[in-house]
Structure formats: C-alpha cells, structure tokens
Amino acid sequence: PAVLLEAGSIINRNEELVMSSPERQSLIATAVTDAVDGFCAFRKSRSPDRAARPPASADKQTLSPNTAAQPVNAATAR
16 A cells, blocks of 8 residues: 655745644644554454465475566567
8 A cells, every 4th residue: 555645835935834843743743643544453353364464485486487477588589
C-alpha cells in the first residue's frame, strides 16, 4: 500500500501560516498515525494467518540448472 498525503497548500498564504503552527502539525501527525494504525489493524483482522505462515524454504526458491535463464540469439529465436 502507498499513501499520498496533502495536508495543505502553501500557495494559500493563510493555510501556509496555519500549517506552520506546532498545534496544526501535531494534529496532522496524530491523524496520519491514527489512520495508519487503523489500516494495519483492519488488514491484520482480515488475514490473521498470513503472519503465522513460515517463509518458503530456500530449496523451493532455487532454480534448477535446466530452468536457469539462457542467453537468446536474436537470429535463431524466431
């Protein structure tokens, strides 16, 4: 997941002044933190078994010599 956050616009001088205040910055930071925490809690509640699964073993991730990428000759590839 990705987030693009626009908390205000510095083109608007009044908004720029408000955004520069520590109170407003704290309010924005708290809102963003609460939103991320809520998203993570929701996502975890929908798939609790995902975190419990062990990672795939290394031998399943290794390519055998027969499946390794081979150089392709453009003249003979057609």
